[in-house]
Amino acid sequence: MPHTPKELLKGKEDKLKGISKKTIEIHxxxxxxxxxxxxxxxxxxxxxxxxxxxxQIYSEWRGLKEGETFAANGMILHxxxxxILGGNGDPKKxxxxxxxxxKDFGSFESWKEDLVACxxxxxxxxxxxxxxxxxxxxxxxxxxxxxxxxxxxxxLVALDVYEHSYFIDFGSDRKSYIEAFFQNIxxxxxxxxxxxxxxxxxxxx
Ligand SMILES: [Fe+2]
Numbered sequence: 302m303p304h305t306p307k308e309l310l311k312g313k314e315d316k317l318k319g320i321s322k323k324t325i326e327i328h329x330x331x332x333x334x335x336x337x338x339x340x341x342x343x344x345x346x347x348x349x350x351x352x353x354x355x356x357q358i359y360s361e362w363r364g365l366k367e368g369e370t371f372a373a374n375g376m377i378l379h380x381x382x383x384x385i386l387g388g389n390g391d392p393k394k395x396x397x398x399x400x401x402x403x404k405d406f407g408s409f410e411s412w413k414e415d416l417v418a419c420x421x422x423x424x425x426x427x428x429x430x431x432x433x434x435x436x437x438x439x440x441x442x443x444x445x446x447x448x449x450x451x452x453x454x455x456x457l458v459a460l461d462v463y464e465h466s467y468f469i470d471f472g473s474d475r476k477s478y479i480e481a482f483f484q485n486i487x488x489x490x491x492x493x494x495x496x497x498x499x500x501x502x503x504x505x506x
Pocket of ligand 1: 328332379461463465466
């Protein structure tokens with residue numbers, strides 16, 4: 302079954318603080334949609350590709366497998382990103398997430414400071430994730446979607462810091478965009494994701 306783009310931020314495109322409708326429409330309807338269709342394309346090609354000539358320097362198989370993780374992670378992380386925007390930025394709506402943030406980062410403010418620093422350091426992504434390897438929350442960075450991923454870690458808050466997510470609205474002022482991102486988080490959605498993770502990994506909560 303091919304992947305289909307999810308309906309994300311529908312009708313809320315012009316409701317975000319600081320992030321414009323134009324940015325969201327380009328970002329979601331062109332870039333995110335392209336990750337979904339490319340993921341389908343690469344999966345179709347993999348089904349027919351020649352495995353016998355697979356080689357780590359260059360081979361059709363390697364090229365497709367690299368494209369597969371890039372497209373899949375691009376699709377998945379954008380679904381977390383758009384999926385948690387559209388809120389009022391109030392973390393009190395995510396009581397158990399806040400409790401875990403306090404436990405693993407000391408306070409909401411120190412967690413936020415840490416994710417802002419990740420947003421400034423990452424070339425593509427900053428992600429709050431639950432990592433079952435140590436049962437803790439971590440902020441991870443991703444320079445590209447198929448690098449720096451931590452296998453098994455569960456994204457909760459995905460902060461897109463590729464230029465396309467803010468250049469129209471903020472020029473090179475990435476920091477102000479990151480602040481706007483925080484003002485738009487729907488923490489009730491983050492809470493839902495964490496509850497779902499908790500069902501899968503009882504030690505998470
Ligand atoms: Fe993006």
